[in-house]
Amino acid sequence: LAVLLVVDGPLGVGIFQINRVKGVDETVGRERVFEEWNSFSRIVGFRITNEEIEGWGLSGDPNRPTIAEQIILLIDGDAATPIALFDGDAANARYLLNDVTNLVYHLRQDADVLVIGPGGGRDVLAALASGQANVDGVELNPLMVDAVNQFDHLSGGIYGLPNVNITIDEGRNFIARADRNWDIIQSSLVDTWAATSAGAFVLSESNLYTVEAFQDYVSHLSEDGIFTMSRWFHGDRPTETLRMTAVALTALERMGIEDAPNHIAVVIKPESLIATLLVKRTPFTAEESERLVQLTQEFGFTALQIPNRVAEPPLRDLVYNANRANFWENYPSDVSPTTDDKPYFFYTLRLDNLDDWRYEQGVSNMNNQGVFVLYSLLGIVTALALLTIILPLWWKRRQALTQTPGGALYLLYFTGLGLGFLMVEIPLVQRFSLFLGHPIYALAVILFAVLLFSGVGSYLSGRLAHAHPERTATWVIPVLLLLLTVYAYGLTPVLRSLLHLELPARIGLSVLLIAPLGLLMGMPMPLGISVLDRTRPALIPWMWGVNGATSVVASVLAMVVSLNIGLRGTLLVGMAIYAVAWLAMLGIRVAVNRTPISERSLELATGD
Missing domain, CATH: 1.20.1250 (Growth Hormone; Chain: A;)
Structure with missing residues (x-):
């Protein structure tokens, strides 16, 4: 049996082919064109045709193209990322700048960018479309890079461009060892939905989302650089967004920054349930705050926190609370900042109320x-x-x-x-x-x-x-x-x-x-x-x-x-x-x- 499994894996003989994963038949209504395994994941690619191009947080852009063909990569049966469609002209992908996850690219031009977890290349393409100078990407899963390169007739060989450099490594580890800074560091919905059907993801450590990790990110920004991270937002109980913000505030304060609220902004796209956090090494200027307000109005986003301009609940109750520990204690879910010693970002239940998992929403409920x-x-x-x-x-x-x-x-x-x-x-x-x-x-x-x-x-x-x-x-x-x-x-x-x-x-x-x-x-x-x-x-x-x-x-x-x-x-x-x-x-x-x-x-x- 072991020999057969080995033959089936690297040689692609297909003796064992898995169609049903986590209770769902993957092949219904979809054509599977890619399947690879490694020691920690299974990546499957499906071809979709004649559909409006997919974007998690895109605004209603009338110029969003309809695609003739696209490959969606599915990680471990749940987490999905599309292979970026690149025809050689990055200007044709400017629709990606209407996405709430890419808000940062309206604030900086000609920047050096680091993308943590580029996956199918969507964030890399957004950076190029906004006119950024160089894009580095650090991708944990080599199978992702293999898939993007294999379907280069769709991706345009984006990972092989002269101003794009992709490294196979774990993002936090890579940044901690780096001896240089970037103008923009982006991490959008990395590892979201992996293992959610089994509920196992909440039990794994997540070193990307700790106070020490955010300190690494901010310390590797240029003087006026911006770190941006996107996570899920559920209106009644935005657990991930609150915890992400709590981590950012704590990291800034540990770095000796006394006016931490002036260094962060949070914008959401309610229909997509996505929140984007922007963290600056220096305070947001009045012009930058005004620009963010304009962008939210232009794209139909909602601002929850913009320094000196917007402070809406529930973020306001956390960001401007003189006793944040009291807020963490009284909030129904555990939104206290995660650390390297307790790196379970997705574990939001309290020991005295474990049954509360029934009332969490979306991904938090599944996790x-x-x-x-x-x-x-x-x-x-x-x-x-x-x-x-x-x-x-x-x-x-x-x-x-x-x-x-x-x-x-x-x-x-x-x-x-x-x-x-x-x-x-x-x-x-x-x-x-x-x-x-x-x-x-x-x-x-x-x-x-x-x-x-x-x-x-x-x-x-x-x-x-x-x-x-x-x-x-x-x-x-x-x-x-x-x-x-x-x-x-x-x-x-x-x-x-x-x-x-x-x-x-x-x-x-x-x-x-x-x-x-x-x-x-x-x-x-x-x-x-x-x-x-x-x-x-x-x-x-x-x-x-x-x-x-x-x-x-x-x-x-x-x-x-x-x-x-x-x-x-x-x-x-x-x-x-x-x-x-x-x-x-x-x-x-x-x-x-x-x-x-x-x-x-x-x-x-x-x-x-």
Whole structure:
């Protein structure tokens, strides 16, 4: 089966062809002309004909052309982007400047532009149509670039133009490592709707939408540059727009800008449910504010925030609030600014009102359904762990547990190791995601390093333990806790300082940073098994099962904890669990030392 899948992928033999994705038949009424997979996505292209050209936030422009042919690229069955139609004359694409997402191009001319997530090339074409000098694009998915280049009879080879440069990289990572500035940085609806049918998108970290990310964007603007981002706007509860604005305000204030409201503007196209945020490194001038008012009137947009001109609710209640924390606390959804430590931009539910996902609108509603799935999964795996391992152990081996030196402390110890290991590993994987440039790299590298060096640590523990594994365990875990404390508070600045290195060097450094942690994390489990082997070996299979079952629970629990208190908080919870396991081992050590050797020998002989 694996061979067939490999053949089907790169060679395009088509043995396995997927038509139904996320409950929808993709082929109904559409001609599929492109399909490619990579390690993190599936891109499908469909040909559409004789339709009005598509634009998410276009105003009612009578000159919008009707197309003879266009290719729509579908990412993972949901997110869609058209391949830009370019005939070699950018002036023929000036209709794109009537789009609310491209408002920035009316404020600057002959600029150096960076587009984050250019996708099918629409934003790149808009920049060229507005007369900008040079356009850089940073695209995460190489399949997107392949598709645009493959259909060059439609795209006009836009990605190969002399003044267009496309880099395959993660946008935030690329900007953080850049040693230059741009006049315009644009990010329009990047990664919108990916995985929404499964509701899983809300559960993934989004490093493009954090306070630190916005600081990177603004710091890489020229003196009078503008950063623009577009997200969804739903009138009754514009959660994404409010959170995006909160992130921008917080980022500016952290950069020492005291009059942050004078540096931002927000304009929406209500019919399209799209809001565009404009952030300047310097305050908007009176002329720029007046120009924005004119543009909103000309194109039928609605201004929510324009410095010294417009301040409409609900943005006004956030932007000009002297106590924004109070606004975040009282708003029905969580619109507090996301950070690199808690980078879940699309997770807008409050822990005390999780049922609120039913009342969110549009994309927020679909995304937050994933939270319901997550909490349901946590309940299911916890119940299964109790029913299949913990309760049977207590029912059938209760007497053996109580008669063993240390007794139920073994249950506490191995439960702690099962929970603690994953509560540490999962936030570490997420922490390295930005450093390595993609979650796929972080998962592969960090998981590999943790498992490899944990195995080495397990092997070394046998040599360190000698005849007293309980003594070794009681000093190994404190050393592990000390190292975890250093990682919890010192890892982020170290990774940040090394971000300029090339990917192979960053991978190598990641492995080196994880190695000592992996060594120590691999020791407590075999040390505990060695102690049991000397006291009550019949309990070893049960404790192994307890450890495995609680590890499964921890894989879900870590995500729940991380969503609500952040990556560092999750790491600290993992440390607290390891500390409980250490206390349990201290109790076991005392009990073992108090038990006469003759009594331990009898227990070994009977096995019970």
